[in-house]
Amino acid sequence: MPDTREDPGTHDDAAPAAQRSGLQGDCGNCFGLCCVALPFSASADFAFDKPAGQPCTNLRDDFRCGIHTGLRERGFSGCTVYDCFGAGQKVSQVTFGGRSWREAPGTAREMFDVFPVMRQLHELLSYLTEALTFSAAHPLHADIRRLLDETEALTGRDAAALLAVDVPAHRAQVGELLLRVSELVRAEAKPGRRKNRRGADLLGARLAGADLHGANLRGACLIAADLTGADLRLADLLGADLRDADLRGADLTGSIFLTQPQLRQARGDARTKLPRALSRPAHWSS
Incomplete structure (x- = not known):
């Protein structure tokens, strides 16, 4: 039987909780971007087809889901597993200053294009924030903070500048550092x-x-x-x-x-x- 004791020293309990809180979806401050910007196809995860840029028929006028409490039962289990890592509220309230695509239809296409870019950057922020909690990765903390700051700075750009970000190149840079973090942390295993x-x-x-x-x-x-x-x-x-x-x-x-x-x-x-x-x-x- 495996040893079920937790590995000592793996995580630092002084984790940056404040940073983590901004990396979780806050639907109350989002313009339903995942329900509009993203496409989905009829499958075991979604009950019908929806093209990118078209609001889901379940999206209400207040940008809330009309069947939120019954998504799995209604054939939308794919919606229940999705997380934007806080990108939705960042695009809605920061990049576009709290003005929705319904209030300003001319911004819709750009807003919907920016959302997946922001989502990828916020996912990287989530990984880098977690990397700082590993005591074994202390030798890399300075590099982690540098990339964390650089990624955060990218998320603060305006829409046009966000769309110009070379996301694959930035992901590769972050990924290389996270692999080094992984090797240090996993070295604690036998x-x-x-x-x-x-x-x-x-x-x-x-x-x-x-x-x-x-x-x-x-x-x-x-x-x-x-x-x-x-x-x-x-x-x-x-x-x-x-x-x-x-x-x-x-x-x-x-x-x-x-x-x-x-x-x-x-x-x-x-x-x-x-x-x-x-x-x-x-x-x-x-």
């Missing part, structure tokens, strides 16, 4: 247990009870994988696809770069152990 499964195709893999302590699983396809009871402490899960992955009884304490949207896409229960900063999805079994 030698020989730091498996490299980066980008691995583990679709439907049978990994029940697997020892993945300190594993590199960034970008791995874990769709519908059986991870019941698996030891995922200190595992790097950045960008891992956890759709319908079974995390019941799995130990994710100390896992790094795991996000709330990833958890919402997976299945778990009351026995699943989570990092301190994340919460148990409401639809998980008891």
Whole structure:
């Protein structure tokens, strides 16, 4: 059986909580951008097709969802797992100064184009903010803060300048630093247990009870994988696809770069152990 003790010294409890709070979606201060700017196709996740730039028929005049409390039951589970990392309110209230696309229809196209750019930048801010909480990554904290400041500065640009940002190049720069952070943090796992499964195709893999302590699983396809009871402490899960992955009884304490949207896409229960900063999805079994 895996050792279920949390790895000491992994996270710094003096995490920048104020920064984290601005990296979560605040629908009350957003103009329903994810319900308008983004496209979706009829599937198990969405009940019908919707092109980009067209408001969802469930979007009300106050920019709230008319079926929010029954999204899963109405065939919109895809909406329940989405998170803009706070980009929606940033674009609505800062980039466009609190003036909606309904009030100023001429801004709509630019606003909708800016939103996915801002979303990517805010996702990077979320990862960099988390990286600062790892005590093992202290040697890289100065570099992390520098890139955090640079990324934050990008999010404060006007719409035209945001659309000119070379997001792939900036993601690559941040990604390289986050990999160095990952290597330092995962070095705390026992030698020989730091498996490299980066980008691995583990679709439907049978990994029940697997020892993945300190594993590199960034970008791995874990769709519908059986991870019941698996030891995922200190595992790097950045960008891992956890759709319908079974995390019941799995130990994710100390896992790094795991996000709330990833958890919402997976299945778990009351026995699943989570990092301190994340919460148990409401639809998980008891």
